[in-house]
Amino acid sequence: MEWIRRAGDVGAERVEQVERDPDAGGSVRSASSRHTLGGTVETEAAILWQPHTDWSVEPIELDPPKEGEVLVKLAASGMCHSDEHLVTGDLIAPLPIVGGHEGAGVVEEVGPGVTGLAPGDHVVFGFIAACGQCPPCATGHSNLCDTGAELMSGHQMDGTVRHHARGQDVATLLCLGTFAPYTVVNQASCVKILDDIPLDRACLVGCGVTTGWGSSVYAADVRPGDNVAVIGIGGIGASAVQGARLAGAETIFAIDPVELKRTLAPSFGATHVAASVDEAFALIEQETWGHMCDKVICAMGVGSGAMMESILGITAKRGRVVVTNIHPALESSVTMNLMFLTLLEKQVVGSIFGSANIRSDIPKLLKLYRDGQLDLDSMITNTYKLGDVNQGYQDMRDGKNIRGVLIYDS
Numbered sequence: 001m002e003w004i005r006r007a008g009d010v011g012a013e014r015v016e017q018v019e020r021d022p023d024a025g026g027s028v029r030s031a032s033s034r035h036t037l038g039g040t041v042e043t044e045a046a047i048l049w050q051p052h053t054d055w056s057v058e059p060i061e062l063d064p065p066k067e068g069e070v071l072v073k074l075a076a077s078g079m080c081h082s083d084e085h086l087v088t089g090d091l092i093a094p095l096p097i098v099g100g101h102e103g104a105g106v107v108e109e110v111g112p113g114v115t116g117l118a119p120g121d122h123v124v125f126g127f128i129a130a131c132g133q134c135p136p137c138a139t140g141h142s143n144l145c146d147t148g149a150e151l152m153s154g155h156q157m158d159g160t161v162r163h164h165a166r167g168q169d170v171a172t173l174l175c176l177g178t179f180a181p182y183t184v185v186n187q188a189s190c191v192k193i194l195d196d197i198p199l200d201r202a203c204l205v206g207c208g209v210t211t212g213w214g215s216s217v218y219a220a221d222v223r224p225g226d227n228v229a230v231i232g233i234g235g236i237g238a239s240a241v242q243g244a245r246l247a248g249a250e251t252i253f254a255i256d257p258v259e260l261k262r263t264l265a266p267s268f269g270a271t272h273v274a275a276s277v278d279e280a281f282a283l284i285e286q287e288t289w290g291h292m293c294d295k296v297i298c299a300m301g302v303g304s305g306a307m308m309e310s311i312l313g314i315t316a317k318r319g320r321v322v323v324t325n326i327h328p329a330l331e332s333s334v335t336m337n338l339m340f341l342t343l344l345e346k347q348v349v350g351s352i353f354g355s356a357n358i359r360s361d362i363p364k365l366l367k368l369y370r371d372g373q374l375d376l377d378s379m380i381t382n383t384y385k386l387g388d389v390n391q392g393y394q395d396m397r398d399g400k401n402i403r404g405v406l407i408y409d410s
């Protein structure tokens with residue numbers, strides 16, 4: 001097996017994996033005819049079998065990619081808080097499940113019908129697949145792609161499963177399952193990126209960085225001169241701070257009970273820090289001359305409906321609160337004075353993937369990284385081997401990480 005470079009049909013050079021048959025004098029068979037030869041991949045993965053238990057790192061078997069799918073050798077996976085919601089039961093998903101949805105790697109093999117991707121391509125997974133065909137995709141809102149309804153099923157898009165462990169089918173989170181050195185995903189989840197972007201940084205834009213950045217830039221629509229508050233400085237919040245800074249916010253209040261987070265927040269662009277929303281109230285009132293925050297991004301580990309009234313308290317007239325953090329699935333109550341919502345024209349909006357578009361925003365953010373405007377390096381506080389995934393999540397609970405990243409062997 002070897003790699004060759006060929007001219008692509010859109011003029012760009014593409015990399016293709018080929019087999020040279022030694023008995024046939026080294027004749028080349030292209031990747032497009034290889035998929036039928038693909039076999040099962042024996043690998044390992046971090047699987048959640050029951051809520052309130054550890055991730056179990058164990059052997060899995062991976063079927064070859066089918067129609068529209070690709071086999072990807074992962075280089076790294078970010079450890080987002082959303083996987084933790086599966087463990088606590090705040091997010092309900094089919095179990096057993098391979099966790100992880102913030103991945104980047106190299107395409108190893110393509111199934112039939114795959115267009116625009118070839119073995120050797122570097123890819124980031126957008127955590128919400130973008131089919132490109134449905135009304136939200138067609139109108140530029142691929143973060144709301146109609147395939148999203150299928151993503152929590154844990155099956156591939158054709159309703160079948162490629163991952164197996166202990167003799168049974170295993171789901172994958174968001175049809176990705178990046179807590180494994182190999183996975184099979186649909187091409188709709190893949191965004192091809194330039195080869196020179198380090199994959200351990202690139203993985204972060206598959207979820208956390210784009211979600212936080214877009215929460216400020218798109219969902220909140222931060223404008224030059226705005227006063228902004230970001231509540232919770234993890235992977236999402238630190239990226240929301242960076243988005244607010246790049247959008248020209250004048251003051252950025254970073255709110256987090258963990259001292260380390262308040263220490264690190266200014267390096268991402270925060271101008272002020274506070275340990276709680278209640279503590280931030282007087283500071284924001286003083287620093288904004290009573291105007292309060294034009295935009296407030298909620299990026300706590302677990303959202304709390306009971307906090308919404310105090311969150312609206314730090315929000316200016318006509319100000320906007322963006323609810324990016326995930327609330328427990330069964331939480332249905334929220335404190336909110338609706339009379340003041342009306343009289344002061346405040347807004348509360350939800351945002352998924354920062355209201356961003358995987359195909360345009362993932363390359364855009366990686367370009368900002370290359371240009372030195374977006375800091376991905378400092379987002380990674382600690383790296384772990386797959387076998388240490390539970391330690392990584394303990395460090396997240398203990399407030400030690402902006403983002404922990406799993407690194408797979410090259």
Ligand SMILES: NC(=O)c1ccc[n+]([C@@H]2O[C@H](COP(=O)([O-])OP(=O)(O)OC[C@H]3O[C@@H](n4cnc5c(N)ncnc54)[C@H](O)[C@@H]3O)[C@@H](O)[C@H]2O)c1
Pocket residue numbers: 079080081082085207208211231232233234235236237255256257258261275276277299300301302303323324325326327351352353354396399401402
């Ligand atoms: N909407 C989306 O598309 C989307 C995408 C990814 C993640 N999320 C969600 O965003 C949230 C944040 O994810 P993350 O990976 O950054 O989590 P994280 O655990 O890395 O960071 C959360 C931060 O919130 C802080 N925090 C906890 N309670 C707080 C409080 N009362 N006030 C202020 N800060 C508080 C923690 O100290 C921590 O620093 C999670 O709920 C996650 O599921 C949403």
Ligand SMILES: [Zn+2]
Pocket residue numbers: 080081082101102127207208
């Ligand atoms: Zn995530």
Ligand SMILES: [Zn+2]
Pocket residue numbers: 130131132133134135136137138142144145146147
């Ligand atoms: Zn779509």
